[in-house]
Amino acid sequence: MPPRRRPPAAGQAAASPALHPEQYVQPFLHYLEAECGMSLNTVAAYRVDLTQFIEWGQAERVVSVLDVDLNVLAGFVESLHARDLKATTIARRLVALKMFFRYLVLEGVVAESTVELLSSPKLWRYLPTVLSPENVDKLLDAPGWADQFPLRDRAVLALLYATGCRASEVSGMRVTDAKLEQNFCRCLGKGNKERIVSLNPVAVEAIQKYLTRERPLQVRLRDSEYLFVTRTGRPLTRINIWQLVKKYSIRSGCGAKISPHTLRHSFATHMLAGGAEIRALQEMLGHASIRTTQIYTQVEHSRLKAIHAKCHPRG
Missing domain, CATH: 1.10.443.10 (Intergrase catalytic core)
Known part of the structure; x- marks a missing residue:
């Protein structure tokens, strides 16, 4: 697990509360529903996925969307694997994060999305159950x-x-x-x-x-x-x-x-x-x-x- 984020050193400015990921969740969900035409069930699933990421980030002292780099994302994925989640569940979490950060790029909050560099689990191994x-x-x-x-x-x-x-x-x-x-x-x-x-x-x-x-x-x-x-x-x-x-x-x-x-x-x-x-x-x-x-x-x-x-x- 990557090391936890440290609080800002003395004399170093703390991250602006306006850049905390939680501030953008509701506008993002509204964007999914109003502009992307996603169903209420899908939007609700995205809300759950992002909430879990934010809660994990708070424990890791990730206080700004600008703090989310490849090191942070690797730690998050490792925490998901540690919970023995299915590959499809982990992939859905990553899709939610990718959509979220694409929205932040679209809104000019971040310059680029680091999440795009993170590979999703190989889903080809997953075969759905089928009845005869x-x-x-x-x-x-x-x-x-x-x-x-x-x-x-x-x-x-x-x-x-x-x-x-x-x-x-x-x-x-x-x-x-x-x-x-x-x-x-x-x-x-x-x-x-x-x-x-x-x-x-x-x-x-x-x-x-x-x-x-x-x-x-x-x-x-x-x-x-x-x-x-x-x-x-x-x-x-x-x-x-x-x-x-x-x-x-x-x-x-x-x-x-x-x-x-x-x-x-x-x-x-x-x-x-x-x-x-x-x-x-x-x-x-x-x-x-x-x-x-x-x-x-x-x-x-x-x-x-x-x-x-x-x-x-x-x-």
Whole structure:
């Protein structure tokens, strides 16, 4: 760990409070939301990442944005590794810092961003968890009549897998977004970007049954425009969706580490295995960069290697 910053020596001017990193966090977050069009969830994640960096910096006596050099950043990254954080988590922290310091350069607070010199962890080693088609079927069949709203829960699971939507996107869907006759849904993704996602027959049937049999009971006391609602008619949150996926994944034997994003990963990998083009998959997932989508080519290659090792007589 690099040595801690020392307080200014006698006769040396202390750093101006106006240059403390904390002073720029709120304007930066407003910039992300208003000018960059980032979602509230993304902005909230950036807030958490920057707050943790500032708290660490305070302990290291980093009192000014001008103090943040490569030595300081290396110490911060080392502290993240010491906490055994995943490579993806560390990379997200660095992305938040890079965006923050790019903003400071844009505002003329600093002349250049030292963070650009810091390499992110190699994320190519990270491969997302993917369910087999058979396990997806088990998961979709897990809701039963002993559950409070089995039709709603099955519809949510079927929609997640059929479209590859994020939990927040499913949570925000309105009834009017579901065009079941045309087999598609409108989806509002990151940065308020709208896209059309196709529905397979399983998802269409599941949503139709839910809209016909369960949803009218849920909204009898509180009318709601949202597609998926709770017992009292309130919109189902992304946390609710995360909890129900976890509940049914354990019940179906898929394991406790399954999340809504696992279904998104499974959708992407299965589409690629079925012959979908990478550019088409990028549009379906709502990825801004093709590089994000390309991780699924690695997942599929990894899967094929595993099959080869298992089935080849000299594997």
